[in-house]
Amino acid sequence: MWTVYTSIKDITSKTKNWKIKMIVAEKSPKRISQRTAVKYQNLILIDKEGNRVQATMFGTDIDPRENTLKILQSYYIIDAYVKPVDPKYKIGEYQYQWTLNSKTIIEEVPQNEEQIDAPKYEIIPFKDLEAYRGSIGEIDILAVAIKIKPTKEITTASGPTTIQEIYVIDESLNPICLTMWGRFVQDECQKISDIIEDKPIILGTKISVGSYNGLSLSSRPSSTFIINPLLPEAAAMKRWAENNDLIIRSIIARSLTYPSAPLSSVGIREIVKNCDIAGLIKGLQPMAKAKFWIKAKVNVIDITQVFYYMSCIGCNKGTGYKYNESFVCMYCKNQGVCKPRARAYVELDDNTGKLAATMFGEVAEQALGCSAVELMERAGEENPPYVKRIADKLSKKIWKIQVYADPEKLKEKKYRQFNVLSIEAVQDEENAGSSC
Template sequence: MEKLLSIKEIVPDMQDWSCKVIVQEKQQITQSLSTPTKKQKLIFVDTEGSKVEGIIFNHDISRVGPILQVYKKYKITNAVVRPIDSKYQTAELTMQWILTSKTVIEEDADDEDIMPVKFNYTQFTDLAQYVDRKDKSVDVLGIVIEAQDRRVINKHFKESVVQKSVLVNEQSQAVMLSMWDDFIKNEGQHIIAEIGNYPVVICRKLKVNNYNGVALSTWFDSAILVDPPVQEARELKNWAIRNTKLLAAIIDEKSYIKYNPQISAKPDQKTILISNVRPSQKNIWVKARFSFQHIFQKYWYMSCKKCCRGTAAADGVIFMCNTCKEKHPAQPRCHFDMDLCDDTGAITASVFGEQAEKLLKFTALEIMDHFKQNIELPLEAIHKELESKWFLIHIKPVQAQMSDAKQRYTVIYYSKLLNSDAVDSPAESKNAESKNPTLLIELQSDTADIVTSGATAIQETKPASKARQCLTQKLELLADQANNTSRSVSEGSKKKSRLM
């Protein structure tokens, strides 16, 4: 006669046993990189709150997988029991049940209203410490208030589909969640169907990325529970129903697409010296001054209104963007290079959009008008003001190397520091690197860093002024000089290799 046991009582090699469990989560089907073996993992929980991992292999996935539905209760009999490999065990999961077509699985109609399970959620304000950590994942609880359109992209030389959603917590903080491939077809469909009812999700084993400071992404072993019968989820759903106007305002303002220092920056944010910045670092904070008066540049480029990538289209012209694959008007966007300097050195970084406009105190449209009218931007006061100011700056390395082989960085966020917060005894003299005329040429190819989307160029009917032609020629000359320098270095290395 079968024994109805709890999860804790079931051990390897046990015969004639049964256990009533709830399916807490069901992962996507995955395949090993080294073998053709396919597998699907589940997590079961019993009335005592104990958990065990279920696993289905290969052909049994199509036979057994559809039977087991998330949040349903089942009586499982005589599955093969084995310990999980010690390096993959957790405090909650030490045993594994292998489910095959021979395993007896019966649905139990006596479903409980609330799953007897507790999760350890990571607060949104604590996500920054896990950015780009391959060895760490996070569990979060949130309300999905908006889901964006799906996009097809090439990832690791393979075509993938991604869909971004907006998660909000009870503190009205928002973070972007990217769901990939099978998650879109499964949990994503469920979320879209319930989007008007503020679906609550428990997302497990997510990766934290450095996008707009902090963003979340599914991983191969992630799990997303939609409207789970868990007490915390029920409470958050009720909060959402009581605060529909607040959530609607978040959607209208679209504040979630901007950098949120409340989530990404800490009051006691740790920084490193400029001399210690390395391209291999993904999440970099520094205290530095801004300097760009020695850099000859344009300060704007024409961009796609949606994806901000460069285009040859004229201002206001609606064109098909080759990057986001949609039709949008072209508009000017502020962009320029600057040196980030402290007492130990300087690095070059690019700043874009509103943050760039805030530094220059000009909008992109005003900058473009100055350029077209051949009026130099009055930046003397700005340069003088920046000499004595220190900033807390969040930067990330640019993946694509430029023709001059000099590593570039992008400013994600900056904030002005009070004098007491700045580094001790800032150097009075400017860094010698910033004065080096050779460095001046190396820094000028910022426009080459802008990816151009396809569009029909609109010829201007008004001829350009001589001064403006001169400005354009200087920009082109500096870019050519950088390319020639790179080419000379390359040819020199080839000759050297022949001689050797």
């Protein structure tokens, strides 16, 4: 029989047969120790009184609990291994740390039983960040991630390291650059990158406020990040982001479509050559994705292609419903109206190589110079002169083009196209000279 405790202060390395209700406040990604090459995962657990303890799982004890110990859920922890904590790693008054091994019993607290309240975060809205600029204090933020830039290798006083910049926004509608350092790039940034198009909600704790390119944010070694946390504040921010989707898209298009430059110098873009892109993609880390700027002509190779598809107006997913027909989307689950969405399969040619690419939505409409409805009504095999005029006009200009690459999909025969994220006319062919 276990003795049930309510406070971790009553549990020491000499306590036997104990049981306590805890909530998972933080859970790091799985990591590899640089010194021992052993896989580990850290958690912060909080008891009913608000006391915190760091718990760690190692090696083969991690994966069997992949679908348990979820953040902000309550569990009974029974007989973890307890040992004194190194003072420099102590996160509160508690003098011990726990190891959750194969002998530790972990039970989810039943829904009909009292749960432990989620920890309180002192979230600072972006409009109040100026007061923390350059201070030694660390703050908590809750924001929408709207743009992520490629990783960078830099050299600091401590040696080389990797950083990645994420642009985040809150109700102030003022995007701010959050720089992630070191281990956060491999773990949290990768997860955020995979779902960036969904505009995930990010809870960051122990964040520093700096002055890089104006007001900026930066991770610290002690920082933690929770993606889409199960908090009322996060749910409210998600609803706000959905209700202001068009405004946020406009901010991204106006200010954040230049991944190689900060907000203070958005006119600067690193143009790469098509012939170099294959090598750049090969150099990416596993599961990484990339965005590049190129300067090229856009050629429509097949003028008989269908330049649109019928889609849900809410999520842009394809559907079999007809134009203006009302339906419940099987993807976003919302009541929507079926509309055509522009799509064009093209070839990007910069004289060093050719890339097969796909343009969607507003980007395709901008390049082709007509709306999706016009494409539905006039393009295709039935009207080749109309399509030819569009294709000829498109190919007579030089364009600055941002392309997106998913190396894993490029390996598949079915998906050997790049996606065009943005496009901007530079000059007509007759004035192009040696621009390509």
